[in-house]
Each structure stands twice: as structure tokens, then as C-alpha cells.
Amino acid sequence: MSSQAYEGLRKQVVASASARQAHVAQIAEIDAALQRGASLEDLGNLVDQWLLQAGVERVQDFGDPHAFESTIPAGEEAEVEVPAYRVTATGQLVRQGRLRAVKKSAPEPVVEPAPAVTVEPEVAVAPAEDAAPEAVAALDEAAETITSDENTAKAK
Numbered sequence: 001m002s003s004q005a006y007e008g009l010r011k012q013v014v015a016s017a018s019a020r021q022a023h024v025a026q027i028a029e030i031d032a033a034l035q036r037g038a039s040l041e042d043l044g045n046l047v048d049q050w051l052l053q054a055g056v057e058r059v060q061d062f063g064d065p066h067a068f069e070s071t072i073p074a075g076e077e078a079e080v081e082v083p084a085y086r087v088t089a090t091g092q093l094v095r096q097g098r099l100r101a102v103k104k105s106a107p108e109p110v111v112e113p114a115p116a117v118t119v120e121p122e123v124a125v126a127p128a129e130d131a132a133p134e135a136v137a138a139l140d141e142a143a144e145t146i147t148s149d150e151n152t153a154k155a156k
Contacts, residue, residue, distance in 0.1 A: 026050060051085075059084040062099055070099040077102040 033046060051058060060083045062068050067084035084097030 055088045056085050056094055057088045059086055059097060062097070067093060068097045068099045072099055072101045077104060 029046065030043070033043060038046075059067050060080045062070075062078065062080055064084075067086065068080070070078065072078045078099040079102050080097060081100040082098040085094040086092060087094060
């Protein structure tokens with residue numbers, strides 16, 4: 001084996017060990033944060049720091065069609081469901097994002113208020129032709145009593 005090949009292999013082994021150590025340190029940092037009761041916002045800030053240290057940017061603008069997986073038909077509205085990630089310095093895609101369709105909201109129907117209507121109650125009692133004679137007589141008597149009570153009240 002040539003010395004150049006050996007040196008290249010040695011550098012790759014060292015880099016792999018270093019990358020693994022950084023990854024393990026991040027896992028331990030997440031666990032420590034969770035053990036102390038870190039909020040979702042705290043964890044988000046921690047991840048933002050790691051992305052910055054690694055030179056990785058979160059892409060939420062879907063202007064780059066290669067950065068996002070999409071099955072949305074042309075002309076439909078979309079929004080970012082999962083952001084994409086790329087290396088800031090080179091633009092190399094680290095992880096593809098995903099878009100989802102956004103339902104277009106239908107315009108609200110215009111409802112005009114109905115005009116106010118006052119309905120006067122009609123009071124008309126007409127006995128049915130087949131009503132029993134006793135019922136008709138009772139209704140007539142009740143009507144006479146109401147009429148005489150109203151006349152007495154007016155006289156006072």
C-alpha cells in the first residue's frame with residue numbers, strides 16, 4: 001500500500017471518529033436538556049445552534065423546485081409541510097423537504113339581511129261544521145262572557 005493511500009485512509013478514519021463524537025455529544029445534549037425539563041422552544045433553539053455550527057440552513061421558501069418533493073398539480077397553491085436543508089456554503093441539498101396542497105378558501109357568500117316583517121295575529125274562531133253542538137254552545141257562552149267583561153271594564 002502506498003503511503004499516500006495509507007494517509008488518506010487514516011484521515012478518513014479520524015474524520016469518522018470525530019463526526020461520531022460530535023453526533024454522540026449532540027444526543028447527550030438533547031438528553032440533558034430533556035432531563036432538566038427543556039421546553040419545545042428550548043430544544044428548537046438548541047437545534048438552530050447546531051445547524052448554524054454545521055453550516056446547514058433550513059429552507060422554507062419553495063422557490064427551488066429541486067429542494068422539495070411535491071405531487072401538487074401545477075396551478076394549485078402549496079405550502080411547506082417539511083422544510084428542506086442544505087449546506088450554506090455550497091448549496092448542496094442535505095435533506096429534501098415536502099410541500100402540501102393548500103385548499104383554496106371559497107369566497108364567503110354575501111347574505112343580505114331579510115327585511116323586518118311585523119305579523120299581526122288574527123283572532124277568528126269559527127266552529128267547524130261537524131263540531132258537536134255542546135262545544136259550539138260552550139264557545140258561544142265563553143265569547144259572551146268575554147264581551148260582557150270587556151263592556152263592564154269600559155264602563156268603569
